Structures are given as structure tokens and as C-alpha cells.
Amino acid sequence: xxxxxxxxxxxxxxxxxxxxxxxxxxxxxxxxxxxxxxxxxxxxxxxxxxxxxxxxxxxxxxxxxxxxxxxxxxxxxxxxxxxxxxxxxxxxxxxxxxxxxxxxxxxxxxxxxxxxxxxxxxxxxxxxxxxxxxxxxxxxxxxxxxxxxxxxxxxxxxxxxxxxxxxxxxxxxxxxxxxxxxxxxxxxxxxxxxxxxxxxxxxxxxxxxxxxxxxxxxxxxxxxxxxxxxxxxxxxxxxxxxxxxx
Amino acid sequence: xxxxxxxxxxxxxxxxxxxxxxxxxxxxxxxxxxxxxxxxxxxxxxxxxxxxxxxxxxxxxxxxxxxxxxxxxxxxxxxxxxxxxxxxxxxxxxxxxxxxxxxxxxxxxxxxxxxxxxxxxxxxxxxxxxxxxxxxxxxxxxxxxxxxxxxxxxxxxxxxxxxxxxxxxxxxxxxxxxxxxxxxxxxxxxxxxxxxxxxxxxxxxxxxxxxxxxxxxxxxxxxxxxxxxxxxxxxxxxxxxxxxxxx
Numbered sequence: 001x002x003x004x005x006x007x008x009x010x011x012x013x014x015x016x017x018x019x020x021x022x023x024x025x026x027x028x029x030x031x032x033x034x035x036x037x038x039x040x041x042x043x044x045x046x047x048x049x050x051x052x053x054x055x056x057x058x059x060x061x062x063x064x065x066x067x068x069x070x071x072x073x074x075x076x077x078x079x080x081x082x083x084x085x086x087x088x089x090x091x092x093x094x095x096x097x098x099x100x101x102x103x104x105x106x107x108x109x110x111x112x113x114x115x116x117x118x119x120x121x122x123x124x125x126x127x128x129x130x131x132x133x134x135x136x137x138x139x140x141x142x143x144x145x146x147x148x149x150x151x152x153x154x155x156x157x158x159x160x161x162x163x164x165x166x167x168x169x170x171x172x173x174x175x176x177x178x179x180x181x182x183x184x185x186x187x188x189x190x191x192x193x194x195x196x197x198x199x200x201x202x203x204x205x206x207x208x209x210x211x212x213x214x215x216x217x218x219x220x221x222x223x224x225x226x227x228x229x230x231x232x233x234x235x236x237x238x239x240x241x242x243x244x245x246x
Numbered sequence: 247x248x249x250x251x252x253x254x255x256x257x258x259x260x261x262x263x264x265x266x267x268x269x270x271x272x273x274x275x276x277x278x279x280x281x282x283x284x285x286x287x288x289x290x291x292x293x294x295x296x297x298x299x300x301x302x303x304x305x306x307x308x309x310x311x312x313x314x315x316x317x318x319x320x321x322x323x324x325x326x327x328x329x330x331x332x333x334x335x336x337x338x339x340x341x342x343x344x345x346x347x348x349x350x351x352x353x354x355x356x357x358x359x360x361x362x363x364x365x366x367x368x369x370x371x372x373x374x375x376x377x378x379x380x381x382x383x384x385x386x387x388x389x390x391x392x393x394x395x396x397x398x399x400x401x402x403x404x405x406x407x408x409x410x411x412x413x414x415x416x417x418x419x420x421x422x423x424x425x426x427x428x429x430x431x432x433x434x435x436x437x438x439x440x441x442x443x444x445x446x447x448x449x450x451x452x453x454x455x456x457x458x459x460x461x462x463x464x465x466x467x468x469x470x471x472x473x474x475x476x477x478x479x480x481x482x483x484x485x486x487x488x489x490x491x492x493x
Contacts (some may be wrong), residue, residue, distance in 0.1 A: 043296075118264070124423065131387075156452070167456070167488070168454060168456060197335045207418030208419065208478065209418070215291055216477050218480075219474070219476070220479065223470050228467075228470060229486075231457075231460070231486050231488050232464065232484070232485070232486050232487075232491035233454065233455060234454070234489045235485050236408065237482065237484065238479070239479050240478065241418065242476050242480040242481040243480075245481030245482065
């Protein structure tokens with residue numbers, strides 16, 4: 001399987017690459033070229049064929065170029081894991097238009113652009129899979145970040161419709177809804193000291209009493225990209241230690 | 247003398263309704279993965295033929311608390327651990343709502359919902375002491391979309407979701423996970439009691455993935471929920487329905 005990971009330099013993207021490298025050739029794509037290529041080099045050192053590429057998936061021309069390059073490097077894409085991320089915490093009144101646009105672009109438009117590039121060619125080749133990182137806030141409201149919840153919900157809606165549209169062509173489309181996962185995305189640029197404080201404060205709200213590990217998200221991805229889930233499409237699997245039951 | 251405590255090196259999972267379509271597929275899948283399986287059913291003849299040394303067959307009526315408690319205790323005595331429970335026991339008789347009598351309502355609730363509650367209550371103490379366990383309850387798409395001729399059934403399946411979520415919250419701090427699976431139409435005796443081959447083929451054509459579910463699809467979902475790969479997944483409902491219900 002040739003797997004394209006968008007946001008590969010992030011903590012979740014990286015965990016996904018590490019998990020999936022055992023059975024997939026990885027194309028690691030990220031806004032950070034160094035991050036993507038660094039990850040690919042690390043995988044190559046462990047004997048896994050991988051390719052790193054820098055792209056801004058919020059732009060159609062960048063996505064087109066990326067697909068072309070990835071196709072040349074590892075072959076046609078069988079699966080996509082869309083894990084591009086953007087997160088901050090702001091009261092509603094403080095969200096600017098630029099903030100809003102960036103949220104929608106990163107979480108929704110980028111996913112749409114990648115799906116537009118990937119799904120038709122998967123269809124032509126008889127099947128494939130697309131998994132997007134959504135969030136618990138794809139289904140729940142979030143006062144602290146109205147834009148994030150709106151974007152993630154829009155992303156999940158995109159997933160559901162794509163699932164319906166492409167199921168007859170053997171392509172499964174699903175989402176993963178992580179809760180609180182140990183990831184710098186939550187740290188919001190604050191120092192590691194306050195990140196530790198955030199960890200213990202927020203973990204108290206999780207029924208399992210801890211944050212999730214990136215590997216626990218990667219394990220769910222592995223399930224969604226395997227024949228074990230061959231009858232599962234258009235769904236979201238929440239990985240949140242019970243913080244939001246569904 | 248105190249009983250000798252032997253702990254099996256293989257994880258032990260109880261499956262109720264183990265003779266039925268989905269239950270049997272779950273049993274088979276677990277045996278293939280080297281689990282020890284406690285296969286429970288009210289009519290376990292097909293299990294008794296198995297001869298698999300890792301399958302402990304028990305004739306259990308899930309409405310009988312004493313029987314459930316006794317069988318769990320015997321299993322724990324023999325294997326020293328209980329790692330999972332997959333509650334598949336269920337009955338479904340369709341009829342116009344006006345004809346739905348109290349007796350049918352009661353037996354449906356007693357088997358489908360109360361039976362699951364009793365089984366969960368029997369295994370949870372051991373799992374919480376172990377700080378290890380995973381429970382899977384078989385719900386249904388009908389819990390969310392409803393069934394005009396099966397309000398009783400749909401109500402039990404909705405009830406199972408409430409049960410799963412609540413037990414998930416209760417047991418999370420002890421590292422015991424509880425989830426549900428909601429199958430769509432699955433190729434077992436159950437739908438075939440109400441629908442012809444032609445009906446099921448017509449249904450298949452309305453499903454995005456182009457087929458009705460197979461018991462093996464549900465067995466794979468159950469295995470995923472029992473295993474370490476789902477270690478941060480609790481209180482959830484895996485809707486394995488080929489895209490028939492997406493919301």
C-alpha cells in the first residue's frame with residue numbers, strides 16, 4: 001500500500017508513519033519540508049521506503065504538484081491520511097477573519113483539495129481509503145474555539161458525503177476523532193512548563209484519567225486502513241478515553 | 247485447602263449468544279487469535295460440536311442471574327482471568343405495533359438488554375480488580391433509525407448504547423473499556439426470518455458499499471475493540487454498516 005500522510009511532521013502524523021511503515025510505503029508531506037524529509041530519512045534508516053515532500057495543502061496548485069511528485073516517487077496513492085492541523089484557543093469575539101479563513105483552509109479546504117486529487121485516481125484503480133483527523137468537536141460544540149469546531153464539523157461532513165459518493169467504487173472514507181492526545185498542538189506555543197500543567201489539569205476531565213498517546217491514534221488508523229474495517233465507511237471513531245461518549 | 251490459582255497465559259473472553267450468526271463469528275475469530283473463549287448460548291449445540299480445546303461451552307440463559315454469576319465464577323476459577331465480554335445474545339420478532347404484546351416486550355427486554363446488564367455486572371468486578379478488560383455490546387443501526395415493526399427491539403438496542411456509555415464512564419478509571427457495535431443488516435438467521443433473498447438483495451443495492459454485512463465484519467470490529475489497538479477508545483459505538491447510515 002502507498003500511503004500519503006498530510007501533516008506528517010506533526011506528532012500524530014509521525015506516529016501514523018511509524019505504525020504504518022511496516023506495511024506501507026509512506027509519502028510524508030508537511031508544510032515543513034525539513035520535517036517531512038527528516039521523517040522520511042528516519043524511516044529509510046529503519047529500512048522502510050519513504051518519501052518526504054513540502055507542500056501547502058490549502059492551495060490547489062501546491063496539492064497538484066505534490067500528487068505528481070509523490071506519484072513519481074512511490075507510485076499511485078492507495079490511501080490518504082489527512083492530519084494537517086491548526087489549533088488555538090480564543091473567545092469568539094477575538095477570532096479575526098484571517099483566523100477563521102486559516103481554520104477553514106487547513107481543516108476543510110485542504111482535505112477537499114487532497115480528496116479531489118486522490119479519490120478519482122483511486123476510483124480508476126478500483127479502490128482505496130481516505131482517513132481524516134477530525135476531533136470530538138466534529139460532533140460537539142466548543143465555546144473556547146468556535147472556528148475549530150465549525151471547521152472540524154465541516155470536515156466530518158465532507159467525509160460523510162465523500163464516503164457515500166465513493167463507496168460504490170470501493171473507496172472507504174472515515175474520520176478519527178481524537179480527544180486529548182499528548183501533542184504540542186495543545187501547547188499553543190506556551191513553554192513546556194505550562195504544557196505539563198495543562199496535561200495534568202485536562203487529564204482530570206478524561207474518564208480514563210490520562211491523555212491519549214499518539215500511538216493510540218495511529219493504531220485506530222491502522223484498523224481503518226485495513227481489510228478488518230472493510231464494511232466501515234462514513235464514520236468517525238472517537239479516541240478520547242471516554243471524554244465524549246458516542 | 248485454598249483453591250489453586252492458575253492464570254491462563256491466553257486472554258479469556260466470554261461471548262453470549264455464541265451460537266447465533268454474529269456470536270459464532272466472534273467466537274471463531276477469537277479462537278483464531280488464540281483467545282480462550284467462553285461460548286455461552288441457550289442452545290449451544292453447534293458450539294458443542296467444535297471440539298476446540300480453547301472453547302469452553304456453557305448453556306446459559308442470559309435472563310438467569312444465578313446461572314450467569316455461577317458460570318463466570320467457574321470460568322474465573324478455571325482460567326484465573328477474564329479479559330473480555332462480547333454480548334451478542336438477542337431476539338427480534340417483528341409485528342405491527344398494535345399487536346406488540348407485553349409478553350413479547352418483556353422477553354425482548356429481558357434477553358437483549360437485561361441479559362447484557364447481568365453479564366456486565368458479573369464480569370466487571372474481576373476486570374476492575376485486574377485493571378484490564380474490554381466489554382463489547384451488540385447494538386444495531388435500528389437504535390438510531392428506528393423500526394416501525396420493531397419498536398421493542400430498537401428500544402432495547404438504544405438501551406444498550408446508554409448502558410455501554412454509562413459503564414464506560416464508571417469503569418474507565420480502572421482501565422476497563424466498554425463500547426458498542428451497531429451493525430446494519432447482517433447476513434444471519436435474524437434478517438432471513440423476516441426477509442427473502444430478493445428483499446436482501448434489494449437492500450444490498452441501497453447500501454453504499456453494495457452488500458449487506460457479514461458476521462465476519464462484526465467479528466473484526468469486536469476483535470479490534472477487545473485488543474490493545476483500541477486502548478484509548480471507550481464509550482463509543484462502531485457503526486459497521488457499509489455506509490447505510492451516516493450521521
